[in-house]
Amino acid sequence: MTTPSEPGDGRSDPSLSAIMSERRQLINLAYRLLGSLADAEDVVQETYTRWYAMTRQQQEAITTPGAWLTKVAGRICLDLLGSARARRESYVGEWIPEPLPDRTEWINGRSGDTTTDPADRITLDESVNMAFLVVLESMTPAERVAFILHDVFRYPFTEVAEIVGRTPAACRQLATSARRRIHASQPPATPTAQQAGIVRDFKQAWEAKDINALIGLLDPDATGIADGGGLVSAVLRPIVGGEQIARYAIDIAGRVPDLTILERTVNGQPGLVAQQDGVTVMVMAFDVAGDRIKRLWAIRNPEKLRPWTVGPQH
Structure with a gap:
């Protein structure tokens, strides 16, 4: 984002660094809140645009600029979530949140620009893993905003209420409802090293086209979801059942024999990336419960793979 300066007199804004x-x-x-880095970047841009649209006097009247920026960004997100719900209902196939690479994987690829891209500024904790984001998608916009602001970012309900436009008590109920959904959908956490081993075994079985090994790694009731976009056709419905997912994976391996499968961190957890001629064409995120894969998501929409393709070749 271009760094703005104080309009009017041409001098730098002395509070620019803090803002x-x-x-x-x-x-x-x-x-x-949005599950999309592209949308998140737009929200931040719009938030700063509104700040710099004010006069210096108006800015100085705001005692806590950080709280003001958060409030504006939260309200923009709340509005976008309402319209996003309608857009995603008309989305061809299943909508999957945009996957994030590890901070070491993506540096802005623009010539001569060594600035770390916004993806590097996203803290990759449990509140961005794919399973968590997918549960957030099932919530109402108000639930999602109240829960993320309070439970993840620790904002008091009095401040959350100003953003959501409801009473603090109502926001508390929204967050409680959201919390129940999260707890109901999250199995006991599997250690990261164990997850990585299972994902590695999946990769090796997939490369070997070993259907029995794949079936053994997948929960019998596992669910697989794949999206699409542009020239990439979407899988319209979830694939249910470990054997069905394994057969679909083998089918893809047969139809696209030149895929290179790489182990990568996806939203802070072990995942896989599929490349064709050095270009990332699919990112896979996994939800591991115990020693089996319970859910997997294959993101193939080129628009969502932007963070995986703009950086320099490794």
Whole structure:
């Protein structure tokens, strides 16, 4: 984002550093609320646009600029979530949140620009893993905003209420409802090292086209979801059942024999990336319960793979 300066007299804004230091917090908030880095970047841009549209006197009247920026960003996200619900209902196939690479994987690829991209500013904790984001998608916009602001970012309900436009008591109920959904959908956490081993075994079985090994790694009731976009056709419905998912994976391996499968961190957890001629064409995220894969998501929409393709070749 271009760094704005104080309009009018051409001098730099003395509070610019403090204001811009809020950017990382805003991008983290907006991504968790929207599940889309592209939309989150737009929200942050719009938030700063509104700040710099004010006069210096109006800015100085705001005692806590960081809280003001968060409130504006939260309200923009709340409005976008309402319209996003309608857009995603008309989305061809299943809508999956945009996957994030590890901070070491993506540096802005623009010539001569060594600035770390906003993806590097996203804290990759449990509140951005794919299973968590998918549950958030099932919530109402108000539930999602109240829960993320309070439970993840620790904002008091009095401040959450100003953003959501409801009473603090109502926001508390929204967050409680959202919390129940999260707890009901989350199995006991599997250690990261164990997850990585299972994902590695899946990769090796997939490369070997070993259907029995794949079936053994998948929960019998596992669910697989794949999206699409542009020239990539979407899988219209979830694939249910470990054997069915394994057969679909083998079918893809047969139809696209030149795929290169790489182990990568996806939204802070072990995942896989499929490349064709050095270009990322699919990112896979996994939900591991115990020693089996319970859910997997294959993101193939080129628009969502932007963070995986703009960086330099490794």
